[in-house]
Amino acid sequence: MATTPPPPPASTPPPPPISHSAPPPAGRPRRVTASGAYREVTVSSIIFGIVVGAIMNAAITYAGLKIGFTIVGSAIAAVLGFGVLRGLLRRGSILETNIGQTIASAVNTTNAGVIFTVPVLLLLAQNGTLPGFELRFDSLDFWMITLACIAGALLGCVFIVPLRKQMLDIDRLRFPSAVAVAAILKSPGAGAAKSIVLAVGIVVSMLIYLPVGLPAIKNPARLDQLDSLVERERITPAEAALTREVAGWIEAENAPDAVIERGRATLAAREAHVELAASPDDDSVQQRVEAMDAALKAMTDDPASRRYNAALCIAAYEASAGKGSWERLRAPDTGWAMAPMWGYKDLGLRLGSKKAADGKESIATDRDGNNRPDLVVVDDTIDAGRVLGLPDQMAFVFAIAPFALGAGYLTGRAGLLVLAGGILAYFLLNPLAFSLGYVPSTTRADEVAGYALGAFNRPLGIGLLLGGAMMGVIASLPAIREAIKSIGAAGKVAPNSRSTAVSNRTPDEMSLRSLLIIGGLAMVLLLVATEFSGQGGAGTMTGWLGGLPVWLARALIVLIAAAWIWFAGIIIAQCTGMTDWSPISGMALLTVVLVMLLAGKEDVISAVLLGAALCVAISCASDMMADLKTGYIVGGVPRRQQILEIATAAIGPVITMSTIVLIAGVNMRQFGVPIGPGTPTVAPQAQALQAVITGVQGGEMPYTLYGLGAALGALLGLGAFAGLGVLVGLSMYLPFYYILTYGIGCVANMVVGKIKGRAWAEEWGVPFCAGLIVGEAILALVINAIVLLRG
Amino acid sequence: MKLAAFLLITISLCVGVIGAITAYLPPLSLPNEQLVGLTLNAAAGKATIDPRDKAPIAPARTELTPEILTSLRDQGVERVRVKEFALGRWPEWWVFVLGCVGLGVGAFLMRTANRSIAATRSASADAVGAPRLSPEQTLDALHSEVDSLRSRLTTMAAESDRLSTILAEISRMQQTHIASFLAARSEITARLGLGGYARLMDAFASAERAINRAWSAAADEVEAESLASLDLASELLVEARHRI
Secondary structure, eight states, rough: OOOOOOOOOOOOOOOOOOOOSOOOOOTOOOOOOOOOOBBBOHHHHHHHHHHHHHHHHHHHHHHHHHHHOOOHHHHHHHHHHIIIIISSSSSOOOOHHHHHHHHHHHHHHHHHHHHHHHHHHHHHHHHHTTTOOOOOOOOOOHHHHHHHHHHHHHHHHHHHGGGIIIIIIISOOOHHHHHHHHHHHHHHHOOOOHHHHHHHHHHHHHHHHHHGGGGOOOOOOOOHHHHHHHHHHHOOOOHHHHHHHHHHHHHHHHOHHHHHHHHHHHHHHHHHOOOOOOOOTTTTHHHHHHHHHHHHHHHOOTTTTTTTTTHHHHHHHHTTTTSOOOGGGSSSGTTTOOOEEEOOOGGOOOOOOOTTTTBBBBBBTTTTSSSSSSSSSSSSSSHHHHHOOOTTTSOOOOEEHHHHHHHHHHTTHHHHHHHHHHHIIIIIIHHHHHHOOOOOTTTTTHHHHHHHHHIIIIIHHHHHHHHHHHHHHTHHHHEEEEEEEEHHHHTTTTTTOOOOOHHHOSSSSSSSSHHHHHHHHHHHHHHHHHHHHHHTTOOOOOOOTSSSSSHHHHHHHHHHHHHHHHHHHHHHHHHHHHHSSHHHHHHHHHHHHHHHHHHOOTTTHHHHHHHHHHHHHHHHHHHHHHHHHHHHHHTTHHHHHHHHHHHHTHHHHHHHHHHHHHHHHHHHHHSSSSSSSTTTOOOOHHHHHHHHHHHHTOOOOOHHHHHHHHHHHHTTTTOTTTHHHHHHHHHHHHHHHHHHHHHHHHHHHHHHHHHOOHHHHHHHHOOOOOOOHHHHHHHHHHHHHHHHHTT | OOHHHHHHHHHHHHHHHHHHHHOOOOOOOOOOHTTTOOSSSBSSSOOOOOTOOOOSBTTTTBBOOOOHHHHHHHHTOOOOOOSSSOGGTTTHHHEEEEEEEHHHHHHHHOOOOOOOHHHHHHHHHHHOOOOOOHHHHHHHHHHHHHHHHHHHHTTOOOHHHHHHHHHHHHHHHIIIIIIIHHHTHHHHHHHHHHHHHHHHHHHHHHHHHHHHHHHHHHTOHHHHHHHHHHHHHHHHHHHHHHOO
């Protein structure tokens, strides 16, 4: 029965309607555009992202070539965005800062892929494998390699976009670093307490990491410091002796004739090499260079002068000829002892002394043979196994790495599988292999971990990754199919949607059509780059595709490479998503091996070019997925991030390649070689790839181990958890000392969750661990910048 | 059964890896015809017994000759690491195959055990009438909270109160209903299949992202965006509810 409603209460006025258009009080930042929209994609965020990304790219390219240091940069860009957009400009919203860091990391991330691969071509030119190869702005190879890297960047982005739903929405991959970046972005609204916790995490991380990084900053040692440096094992007795000897030369303003003559000959040889580079077809110059090189080699091989390096000899020659100062000999590159700043090693924590029958220190406590008990804490690791008295072949060493701790905590339970796999590999399988005699007799028990990593752990680990990822893709096919169907419907009015708000909203993803167009364009670019670089379309192929017309073989190689890029991108994104570790170098090595097998072991340029494209592709794929995860947490529209990353993808490779060319040009003028040993930019990662290429050409690659590992990885993925093969593969691929520290973080997450509850562990643990990750990244960047600026 | 499956998988993995390691480690007990001409990929033998002396009998990249093989055998070296692989030089291939078979059986046992556990859990929850929310109820509760928040905001006069309420309530929703719904993945997948779960999460994830956006906008004091995002989240939750 209907009833009359009660009369409204008297005298209480109704609440005013919510006014959305009233301006905020004067002085308060207004995080909306002039048209009143919430600030997200703005001119300032785009400019900020490109400028910061470009600066980081160039700087980290140099750092990577000089000392092997690279960083994705999302966390740095987020902190900078916070300071610039929100602090200085006083209008940056959370989403706007997210856009800024998305673009900055996209522009920066490509450098890791390029510097790992491209410099190897210059190294191979020096050792005669690729005679005459050069990278100059006016050389076709430069532009083709740059084109290939741009194509790789586009392919990486395009291939990974359709997997966003499956990885983030369905599988809910964690992406610990992305969670950390989101914690920074959200700190304004998280409340003062959480911001303080984040700041405490940053400070704690910096305090822990400072003694790890500080020893990288060194000053030329004084003579009265030498004994102390030897005592603290900062330098060897041989280095101290050399320093005293050189100090005597400086004081006497004289050096041995053999040293001066070698310096003169070295300089002359370099000038001859520069002359040869300018006139490569001049036989007389070539002959002169060969004669000079042979004479120089004889001087260098002389046992009396072997302990003196080239820089010392050159400095001595120039000083004796009046072209330089004798003080120039007091420099790090001449072999003068360097006194590092304080680090954990200076704590001097050693094992207890244990003398052998001959009165000398036993090998059990003195592995390096300096007749002193070994240090258990060095600058970046703690050898807990030796303290606990574990067998030598069980490498129970922890890395002092706050980043790994934080990443482990943020990963949580899934990371325990990586820890378990590492324990299995390094505590059980390696010692078992040692006791069964599978390790060379010359390998001591304490060297087993290092030997095993290269001989079988890493190849099997890469195989496990491949097989596990393949099984993961097969298991996820229904979800992938739905995700692609959903993308295909994006942008159209959803006929089954029950709400106009839902059907009229901005689509989440870029459309399949636009992805196909961009992907097709990238494939064309890659094919053009492969056709016109190096041997190009001419010549014959000697690999598995050797019987086909060259143009067809190259097209097939590009297709296979593209498929491989797709698959490798999935592997890298999954690894990063599950654990924050990404085996990019392993995937790059496999790419180079694959292309060399297809095209022939002589076609190194194509192999490296496609390797560079793949490295850039998978770096971009991993970075995009991480940025999309951050965007998901803060509520960004994925499509906007995707469009901006693809639009700015080409900038990074151009900057990186240009930086390499500039550095190579300066090195050629100064040292006669473009890159590598003998220059300040030794390119350590490219040297590793060079070793692999040499290995492929020498038939030393353990292909069977990759295949056997893939079989094991696929079978592991058959169980309840499809990603198990990937996680176990990763645990065998990574050095164990990082896995242990990372595992502590995972265990800490479980313990805190058990004691304080999951909600508490998440609410307070995430900002603290985000601080751990960010703190180490910032401090590492600062310390490396100081090292680079000081030369 | 799950524990047995886990143990079987672990042991089989170890067996498989040990078998795989021997692929490039032919035993020196093989006849010379199978070994001569192979190239060492690691040093073999040891010249002296001094633990600090690492000089080998044959360094890496040495081609095996009958004389080198004799020296190595005399020293008791049982295996060497070579560059070349051949099935005939891999006597422990069966160890690897055994490991693979064990992994296959273990995977089957694991899947069977998981299916059994899921079925038992579901049956006991239904039978006992355990006071836990089903995924549908969780979605309904979340939708109701979003709508209730929306309504409550209209009763608040001060913008600062509205914004702080949005922040607090969304944080609570993320820790309660959203977390509970995500934890029910295996139950939902068992009912709808992976494809159906994917379709459901398509809508739910969009709703969650809209809720996250509402939080960010509130933190940035852009109330209009926050409210619009809450409205969108409410619509998307209805869509998700229909898909489940």
